[in-house]
Amino acid sequence: MSDVTLTIDGVQVTVPAGTNIVDAARQAGIAIPVFCYHPRLKPVGMCRMCLVQVGTPKIDPATRQPVLDANGQPVITMMPKLQTACTTPVSPGMVVKTTTEEVKFAQRGILEFLLTSHPLDCPVCDKGGECPLQNLTMGWGPAVSRFDYNDKVHFEKPVKLGDLIYLDRERCILCARCVRFQDEIADDPVLGFDNRGRNWMIISKSDPPFNSKFSGNTTDICPVGALTSSDFRFKARVWELQSKPVICTLCPVGCNLTFDMRHDRLMRVMPRENAAVNDIWICDKGRYGHRFIESPDRLTTPLVRRDGKLVPVSWDEALEVVADQLTIVRTRYGGNALAGLAGAQLSNEDLYLFQRLLRELGSENIDTGIGGPAALPPDEMGGLLAPGPETDLSKLGTGAVVLVVGADPEEEAPLYMLRLRGIAQRGGKLIVAGLRPTKLERSATTVVRYAPAGELAFAQGLLKAALENGAKLATLERMQGWHELRRSLSQAKLADFATACGLSEAVLTSIAQSFLTAEHSLIVYGWEARSAGLALVETLAALMILTGKVGKANNGMIALLAGGNSRGAIEMGVRPDAGPGYEPRKQRGLDANGIWAA
Ligand code: SF4
Numbered sequence: 167m168s169d170v171t172l173t174i175d176g177v178q179v180t181v182p183a184g185t186n187i188v189d190a191a192r193q194a195g196i197a198i199p200v201f202c203y204h205p206r207l208k209p210v211g212m213c214r215m216c217l218v219q220v221g222t223p224k225i226d227p228a229t230r231q232p233v234l235d236a237n238g239q240p241v242i243t244m245m246p247k248l249q250t251a252c253t254t255p256v257s258p259g260m261v262v263k264t265t266t267e268e269v270k271f272a273q274r275g276i277l278e279f280l281l282t283s284h285p286l287d288c289p290v291c292d293k294g295g296e297c298p299l300q301n302l303t304m305g306w307g308p309a310v311s312r313f314d315y316n317d318k319v320h321f322e323k324p325v326k327l328g329d330l331i332y333l334d335r336e337r338c339i340l341c342a343r344c345v346r347f348q349d350e351i352a353d354d355p356v357l358g359f360d361n362r363g364r365n366w367m368i369i370s371k372s373d374p375p376f377n378s379k380f381s382g383n384t385t386d387i388c389p390v391g392a393l394t395s396s397d398f399r400f401k402a403r404v405w406e407l408q409s410k411p412v413i414c415t416l417c418p419v420g421c422n423l424t425f426d427m428r429h430d431r432l433m434r435v436m437p438r439e440n441a442a443v444n445d446i447w448i449c450d451k452g453r454y455g456h457r458f459i460e461s462p463d464r465l466t467t468p469l470v471r472r473d474g475k476l477v478p479v480s481w482d483e484a485l486e487v488v489a490d491q492l493t494i495v496r497t498r499y500g501g502n503a504l505a506g507l508a509g510a511q512l513s514n515e516d517l518y519l520f521q522r523l524l525r526e527l528g529s530e531n532i533d534t535g536i537g538g539p540a541a542l543p544p545d546e547m548g549g550l551l552a553p554g555p556e557t558d559l560s561k562l563g564t565g566a567v568v569l570v571v572g573a574d575p576e577e578e579a580p581l582y583m584l585r586l587r588g589i590a591q592r593g594g595k596l597i598v599a600g601l602r603p604t605k606l607e608r609s610a611t612t613v614v615r616y617a618p619a620g621e622l623a624f625a626q627g628l629l630k631a632a633l634e635n636g637a638k639l640a641t642l643e644r645m646q647g648w649h650e651l652r653r654s655l656s657q658a659k660l661a662d663f664a665t666a667c668g669l670s671e672a673v674l675t676s677i678a679q680s681f682l683t684a685e686h687s688l689i690v691y692g693w694e695a696r697s698a699g700l701a702l703v704e705t706l707a708a709l710m711i712l713t714g715k716v717g718k719a720n721n722g723m724i725a726l727l728a729g730g731n732s733r734g735a736i737e738m739g740v741r742p743d744a745g746p747g748y749e750p751r752k753q754r755g756l757d758a759n760g761i762w763a764a
């Protein structure tokens with residue numbers, strides 16, 4: 167994209183074409199006040215807070231060249247009225263003025279107008295201290311209001327927009343940030359406007375109300391205290407909080423968070439910006455699902471059973487008891503009588519040391535989780551064929567093809583849903599294949615519904631189509647299990663796979679071709695795909711290898727695993743069949759189900 171040079175308040179700045187004046191001014195170090203504009207949302211020009219004077223070079227109609235003054239400078243024609251900086255794209259030679267009396271008059275007027283019915287209850291408002299309305303009023307607004315307090319319009323407040331979010335209609339400035347977030351980013355268009363004039367208001371349109379897994383983000387981007395969360399209301403003043411950086415372990419995304427603490431008590435959970443992981447968003451599970459850390463039922467000190475009762479002991483005592491018991495069991499029955507289960511939320515360091523302890527004691531009976539009928543074997547392909555370093559889903563768009571197979575990212579890894587949706591919005595191809603409808607399908611460029619039990623035939627059909635259309639077989643020769651896979655491929659025609667998965671040969675061929683020829687090829691697979699059996703994942707892996715781009719940035723396989731650090735557990739060797747780094751063990755130990763059954 168070409169660059170455009172313009173002048174804002176006398177400062178020359180060069181920005182990519184298409185940039186709006188607000189963002190161009192930011193790059194020049196000039197703040198233009200905004201309410202409705204948000205850099206992650208499409209501009210709508212609703213609040214008029216960003217009004218500025220804009221001029222463009224006068225063009226000679228005969229020569230189509232700028233008209234120059236006596237000093238050889240372009241003659242600037244100022245637009246007769248103020249313009250909204252958030253909706254006006256820059257143009258070459260543009261001149262913008264943000265501090266003239268006319269602009270200041272408009273800014274004061276807009277703020278005075280916004281405050282006509284504002285309750286001014288900052289002392290009891292959760293947003294107080296981090297409120298754009300407070301800040302902009304101090305910076306750009308009138309010092310006093312000419313509006314009689316008794317003339318303010320009052321509404322019932324607060325009203326529950328949903329179980330988690332309250333709306334204070336008196337504070338709402340009707341900027342539509344919340345509505346647009348739900349429409350554009352979360353793809354849950356559950357908020358909207360109702361009524362008109364002074365009664366214009368935000369409402370929830372869904373049943374149950376505010377039905378979205380991302381609702382908490384609206385409280386972050388609401389520029390006033392109109393939206394507050396039931397989790398944080400009246401708990402603390404924001405200037406009392408100390409923010410501690412943490413990583414969410416409630417799903418495999420690993421969103422960056424802060425725990426905002428007051429006197430060592432968790433007051434609220436906020437997103438911590440990381441463009442490569444969660445940008446500025448988190449899901450409601452991550453925001454509201456951490457209260458367990460303060461549960462009175464949580465173990466915070468070691469307990470040892472004495473005389474049939476669990477009694478609190480020091481860590482030294484507890485470790486001594488554990489060491490004694492492990493030694494006794496090993497001496498009497500051998501190391502194989504020991505077993506260990508670790509949580510898949512632990513750090514890599516803890517997981518590595520855990521398996522090492524067990525293996526040093528002579529046990530291979532090591533696993534994560536608690537087993538059960540839904541437990542799946544460790545996933546290897548999502549690690550071995552993981553996208554290369556420098557992968558950044560936030561940048562992918564045109565040229566990328568993402569094949570999502572048997573996964574429901576909204577449930578399994580919520581922020582990935584926003585990321586994958588973003589890739590499609592930026593022009594990438596998003597092919598969503600599965601047995602059941604998922605929300606991600608609404609953002610897909612292609613939706614594939616294969617027949618029940620047809621997932622393996624679908625993947626084999628893609629592989630067959632790829633090979634029939636010139637993909638290089640040699641790249642697969644070194645792949646483990648390739649010869650069996652090749653045999654099953656050679657025993658059937660593409661038409662057979664198409665029939666078995668309920669799709670046409672043309673669909674399989676078109677998906678395979680676009681996947682293989684894409685600049686960036688990604689496969690995302692989830693629980694549904696993994697529970698269909700290892701052969702499906704291996705077939706998808708073969709398709710990935712055929713691209714020849716394994717190990718490169720933005721190319722590879724992403725498995726949506728259940729635990730926050732399941733990948734770390736697999737790589738650190740917390741599994742019965744392999745040690746750290748996928749190193750196979752001579753003897754396979756028991757998995758979680760085997761341990762319980764032993
Ligand atoms: S609730 Fe907040 S984000 Fe939504 S329209 Fe009102 S002020 Fe804007």
Ligand code: SF4
Nearest residue numbers: 414417421449452581
């Ligand atoms: S998407 Fe996953 S990692 Fe991110 S906040 Fe939600 S549960 Fe936590």
Ligand code: FES
Nearest residue numbers: 211213214216252
């Ligand atoms: S910020 Fe530009 S109109 Fe609201």
